[in-house]
Amino acid sequence: MICLLLLTLPLLGNSVPVIQGKKGAKIVGGNEAKEGEWPWQVSLRAKFGGYWIHICGGSLIHPSWILTAAHCVESAQMDTSRYMIQLRQQNLYEDDELVPLEKIIIHPEYDHYMAGSDLALLKLQCPVQLTNTIQTITLPEVSQIFTPDMECWVTGWGNIKTGVHLPPPYTLRQVQVPLLDAQKCDEEYHVGAYTSSSVKIITDDMLCAGKPNVDSCQGDSGGPLVCKVGDSWKQAGVVSWGLGCGLPHRPGIYTRVTSYVDWINKYISPCSSANPARG
Numbered sequence: 003m004i005c006l007l008l009l010t011l012p013l014l015g016n017s018v019p020v021i022q023g024k025k026g027a028k029i030v031g032g033n034e035a036k037e038g039e040w041p042w043q044v045s046l047r048a049k050f051g052g053y054w055i056h057i058c059g060g061s062l063i064h065p066s067w068i069l070t071a072a073h074c075v076e077s078a079q080m081d082t083s084r085y086m087i088q089l090r091q092q093n094l095y096e097d098d099e100l101v102p103l104e105k106i107i108i109h110p111e112y113d114h115y116m117a118g119s120d121l122a123l124l125k126l127q128c129p130v131q132l133t134n135t136i137q138t139i140t141l142p143e144v145s146q147i148f149t150p151d152m153e154c155w156v157t158g159w160g161n162i163k164t165g166v167h168l169p170p171p172y173t174l175r176q177v178q179v180p181l182l183d184a185q186k187c188d189e190e191y192h193v194g195a196y197t198s199s200s201v202k203i204i205t206d207d208m209l210c211a212g213k214p215n216v217d218s219c220q221g222d223s224g225g226p227l228v229c230k231v232g233d234s235w236k237q238a239g240v241v242s243w244g245l246g247c248g249l250p251h252r253p254g255i256y257t258r259v260t261s262y263v264d265w266i267n268k269y270i271s272p273c274s275s276a277n278p279a280r281g
């Protein structure tokens with residue numbers, strides 16, 4: 003795996019295999035984010051050949067905490083020194099200011115990215131100073147329902163087509179993606195698959211978004227899917243997996259944040275009302 007990663011320098015996606023369609027699917031509808039937009043977007047870096055290379059996205063959910071996908075850090079064996087965080091950057095690698103990690107917490111039920119619970123929390127060694135361009139994203143309440151009529155966007159420095167890296171200067175990209183009803187998404191994944199329709203491919207802790215040529219891709223993993231709720235943005239999903247990128251009948255799969263928000267809050271706000279001090 004390491005050899006494969008080295009071969010894909012300098013800008014590498016993460017390590018989830020993407021099964022490539024014949025023509026290669028594009029993140030279409032995607033364009034460059036404006037400076038200062040999506041101020042919670044971070045880049046997770048790992049060291050290869052002396053450089054801290056982008057491997058995954060992530061989101062700042064608290065001044066000391068990053069939310070990402072478990073599969074982005076699963077090989078770490080809790081060795082925090084193998085990773086660094088770069089906060090919101092317009093062009094990847096431009097004036098890097100890397101932040102070291104104190105702790106990696108992989109969801110205890112995580113086993114494999116296609117089996118759900120693809121979530122990890124990364125604690126920063128020092129809390130970050132929030133600014134105009136560096137902000138946290140709000141997590142939804144457990145009861146929040148994200149519906150297909152909502153405006154949702156996914157952002158990242160991932161591939162622009164299956165197997166095609168984002169070219170320099172690696173400007174952050176965004177794409178508006180339609181959410182899919184869970185049952186519809188599971189039906190889609192059964193099209194052309196050998197799995198019996200009675201066996202779920204898309205489980206309840208996953209969220210699907212995207213349509214042909216509108217999707218996230220390798221290297222976007224761990225990054226945020228956010229939806230507009232009233233006047234504010236809430237993180238609905240974490241980029242997890244998919245079969246190729248932007249292929250027909252194969253929407254992008256996200257870890258559903260509402261399924262895990264209690265678990266997340268246990269770490270990031272341990273003294274909240276869920277555990278009142280008295281009374």
Ligand code: 4AZ
Binds near residue numbers: 019217
């Ligand atoms: C990946 O390999 C990956 N089209 C991420 C997102 C999607 C597919 C693959 C969704 O990290």
